[in-house]
Amino acid sequence: MKQPNIVIIDYGVGNTHSVFNAINFLGYKKVKISDNPEIIKKADLLILPGVGAFDEAINNLKQRGLEPILGEEVLGKKKPILGICVGMQMLASFSEENGLHAGLNWIEGTVKKLELPDGFAVPHVGWNNLEIIDNTLFSNNNMENIHFYFDHSYYFESKDSSVSAYCDYGIKITAAVQKDNIYGVQFHPEKSQVNGLKLFRRFFTLIDNA
């Protein structure tokens, strides 16, 4: 097994250690949780984890000076990056959480509050199955019976061409986005047991095929 340099980006909020535990299980040894530019520059793969409110997350990211560094690595050097939950939402142009805030604008779209029919509680919490559009990140054929763990009150509204999976919770919700080397998932693969671990494996082997 190849041992790529994997960096989990630490921007203050985010369940970094959960992501670390999951990746560790897969046998990858060179995993770091960091906001240090030097370490980020040496990474082969980046993970932008997320548990947090959008404004806190993006402000923290900007305050730590991470926006230009990540921009160079991801847009310039085309390193694969996986955004998780609010980490995925930060890829968007704007978010409406706690007022209007600009995101990284790497994938066109807006993060909006879930407006659901009666009887659907917000946040959307629990295990849901996906409707797969693009299977780059998803290996299994039997996706209807495979579940991932969601926990969010806002969702990424994007052009159909950048959505790689949807899920159904009263309305159609973007579950995963993808554009070139930029990937984002609304659910938490680090907390989706075996299927989540498989998704990480799939993401980490992307560079093998490149």
Add this chain to the structure above:
Amino acid sequence: MLKKRISANVIVRNGIVVQSINFKKYLPIGKPAIALEFLNQWGIDEIVLLDITAGIQNGKPDFGMVKKASVKCYVPLTVGGGINHLDHVKELMHCGADKISLNQATLHNKQLVSDTAHTFGNQCVVVSIDAVESSKGYLVYDHVTKQAMPTLTVASHAKQMEGLGAGEIFVNSVDRDGSYKGYDLNLINEVCDAVNLPVICSGGAKNANDFLKVLEDTNASAASAGNFFFFTEHSVTTTKAVVRKQKDVRLETFITYSNSNFDDEFRLLKKKDSELEDMLYVEIKKEVI
């Protein structure tokens, strides 16, 4: 479609997982890390880790314990106990927690509820409410003073917490805790009616039928149990095998018990000798991740 969740409460006292009975008696079970690893392997949907001595002894969570406990937990982990500052929440998120359960803070430090929601998002805040039945309806119970709050009903408290930014309500019946009498359906319905948040119910589960009943007769989005899961092998998997016949739950473990039979108490029945003999020659490949 979203599935109903089967969740586990892991009660920790002085660093050891315990069985809790009526919030009064505690019997030791074992190390948190091992309890979490097994629950995870048996296919639990979510784990709530509550440290009932953290706040009283140190005034802060036992971060080291959480860090060790979470290493092999690949399902969502909610951590509660001793959290009374936003820095505690931040530190816990660096120790493997995914969500935070607040109980005492909801009574004495409401600012922390809204602060946590504002920083980590509503979905990170699980408000835990202990409930006791009284002549005035269901009242909020303060587990530190060991008394009910005389004027605070569970429904109004839940509603207020929703306003402050709670993302989920975890309701635990003190009367049913460790009693094996089944969930208090009236209590759970009252909470579900009061808020438009996912509700996790706890207290009193004895067997798979209790899970089925609460998921059918109330709008609870998750049913949780503690003691019930600790004493039988594959308890989570067998429970889900029973519940899944009537209610949509996730069953993705390697072993599913889908074709097994259960007795009236939902205990696993032995398969016929002929079936067991056939199984001797079935090759089961190890799952590759």
